[in-house]
Amino acid sequence: MPGSPTIVLIHGAFADAASWAPVTKLLLDQGHQVLVPPVFNRSLSGDAAYITSFVEQIDGPVLLAGHSYGGAILTVAGVAENVVGLVFVAAYTLEEGESLGALQGGFPDSDLAANLVYAPYPIEGAESGTDVSVAIDAFPAVFAGGLDQEQAQVLAVSQRPLSAVAFGEPASAAAWKTKPSWGIVASADHTINPDVERFGYQRGGFRKVIEIDGPHLLMQTHPAEVAAFITEAIADLD
Template sequence: MSGSPTIVLVHGAFADAASWAPVTKLLLDQGHRVLVPPVSNRSLSGDAAYIRSFVEQIDGPVLLAGHSYGGAVITVAGVAENVVGLVFVAAYALEEGESLGTLQGGFPDSDLAAALVYAPYPVDGAEPGTDVSVAIDAFPAVFAGGLAPEVATVLAVSQRPLSAVAFGEPASVAAWKTKPSWGIVSSADHTINPDVERFGYQRAGVRTVTEIDAPHLVMQTHPAEVAGVITDAVAELS
């Protein structure tokens, strides 16, 4: 498998594909092929299966980049044969058999834990599920720090919840065991404890860990730095 990889950007919880917009534009302007699929945030296995299917329909090699919960998704989906590398961006890099809750449980809570709200959603033929989102009044400080207040407010009322199922579901595989990876730590993160990011990357043996003094939405506040890590990975893989 040769040639420059297609870059697939995977968003996380409480956000959507637009969270990648500043980085997406930079990469497109540089001539890269970029795709940013939606993630339903319903279950780790289901979300990873969708992203894997999406990737497998791409002709040629793929570099997966995942933000936040998207890191857990690419950890599983990244075993697709045409995936040649993984970039974790303020993300969870899970071990096989490990869940988000288990990994987080080994470290002090971030500010997110006290800001979560829960609401039921219907499930066909089964008991209602539970949606988890960030309290609207807490969202700007906890999740969207560093953004203009008017932007953070809009994001707060348009967030995509994560099903509670996804928090406790273990990763069925860890693609970083067989695929080269890179990691970005948001050192001013209030959504994920930065030590959770550092630990996961160290355990995964990522080639490079880049520390950025940034909040959780580092793709929005520091797009050039994030794009730089991704393009450095592309250069190594091409």
């Protein structure tokens, strides 16, 4: 779509770029330029640095949309000069100097907290890191609610873990302070306490916030609504 920004969709923890697939197809069918890069889930600073580099290589303006942990990434990467707006979907919105753990710590735990699994992974020349994933048997209800059971089981065994380092690492920037932002709350979210989402969006003074009565993976269960919200944000850009 000539004149429109490139839409860059950022996935979160325990998922990959395919989590955005239904929304990606809708946006492409509408004629938008869309890119969905991988997130390596190794550290907030490293993941944000990669997305920043990815975005800065795009010719022209960019609208960033992030899901879950992807919201923390775009909070930092969104300061890239060619980013013109931010859309948070069932996502974390961090303040500069704040970590995921610190933000979550101010609210009651979601069902995710009791269903995390920890495993070591090697780091060349250093002590092993710790991967965090969702227990496979709990994944369908906690993370993939609203999806067909067979699809949820496939996602459960193919999830991309998040390094434990990312939970305690403070955000180095808060792009929502200088970039127009929009947010979607998943009011039936069992992965992130919906109040965490509401708090971040309210603190950020977002231009518009909507609530969808759906689970964490809104891009899978409510793709039309999510795609429409993203295109509405584009139309609302100054």
